[in-house]
Amino acid sequence: MFLALPFFSSCDDNTSIGLALEDGSVKVLYTDTATVGVSTVYLDSVMTSGTGTMLFGSYPDAMTGEVTANSYFYIDFSAIGFTDASATYDSAELILPYSGYSYGDTTASMTLQLQLLEEILEAKALPPYIGTEAPNSYFYASSGLYNASSFKTESQPLATYTFSPRPVGRDSIAIPLPAALGQQLTELKKNGSSLLNTPNYAPLLNGFRISGMGQKVILGGTASGVKIRLYYSSTSATTTAAIHDFPLITGSTQFNEIKGNFSQTAFQELKRGKSISSSLTNDISFTQSGTGIMVKLDFPNLASLKDEMKLNLINKAVLEIVPVTNTNRYPTLPPETIVLYQSSKTNVPAGQLLKDFSGSEYQSAIYAPDMEYDMMSKYQFQITDYLTQLLSGNIENNGLLLAAAPESFISTVNRLCVGGPAHASNKVRLRIFYTKSF
Known part of the structure; x- marks a missing residue:
């Protein structure tokens, strides 16, 4: 769609941000026909x-597959x-204190399992990107644990609740623990932590x-409030009830393993470290926090658009993200805030x-829901500077990655479904207001 706005006289100042202005009369125009390529990227x-x-828990999603979360920790x-x-x-x-966060149907009952690990829970260092000293992803660190990390557990659960x-x-959630473990904790209370060096107590140190x-x-759950609480009686003088708390150790050894299972969905070919075009997934792509899934946005025809339209100055460029209708209601609410990440040639943020x-300051967009009809729900970014730099050849056209803000992307599992360029009604749109000389 093109829209012509009134004529303006040009000025002699060519220092405006954007492409160079030429002498002569100019017209301000608008287009939303620039194609935005959409694909789904599964980070390594x-x-x-x-x-x-x-x-902790799981949610089966008919559109994007089942997501499962397991939490690992030390006491x-x-x-x-x-x-x-x-x-x-x-x-x-x-x-386990509630954090207030949930995703899915909270009206159904839930069963949790607590298991001891058979191997020591320890942070891992990823190798740096070849040829540099820095990790090759915004979501890597020199030492930590990842959504793809896992540790072997004992076959029998310690407790089921x-x-x-x-x-x-x-x-909070209070999970009763077996008497055998309680007796061990009582012995620790009576005799000190030297017992941890003996074979029967050593598994407690694995995590x-x-x-x-x-x-x-x-x-x-809120990790800092997690504890194993021992209730015991002291009979040194008179019998009195007492408690002792063994706290969770916060830091790099407390992490969440988060997995997606896409086998029964249109995204069944999606693999870690790979991407798949929306044209192969029913013209829909999605981003999901926790699992490491992002939407890739490409701008393949900007150079030809510049030549065909002979634009001289971009006044404003608006990127509009519209959730696919009926995918953004309870219990699958989308992220409250999404951001744009710079992408490498290999789709790494x-x-x-x-x-x-x-x-x-970083780009961000807050979800604006249409509570009545869900026809106008959207996020909006202004990317005038980014688009100008692309058209000027100052930066590489590697596209952008779309996902929740970093703090949410690593600690929640909310997902957002968006339409590809062939989607009937909810495709991503790039709206460009520009000046053209005549």
């Missing part, structure tokens, strides 16, 4: 350690405090995994895209 891995958020059993030779065991439980999720209405079974929801003519 995304660091999820040290976020302070625990994710600090050396935090004994003082010994108490008279302590007798009463009970023990794992306490079924409950009704209340992520807003309750403070734990919390996971869901056959779920319809993923819940979030190199960093966030800066706002127009800014040296420090």
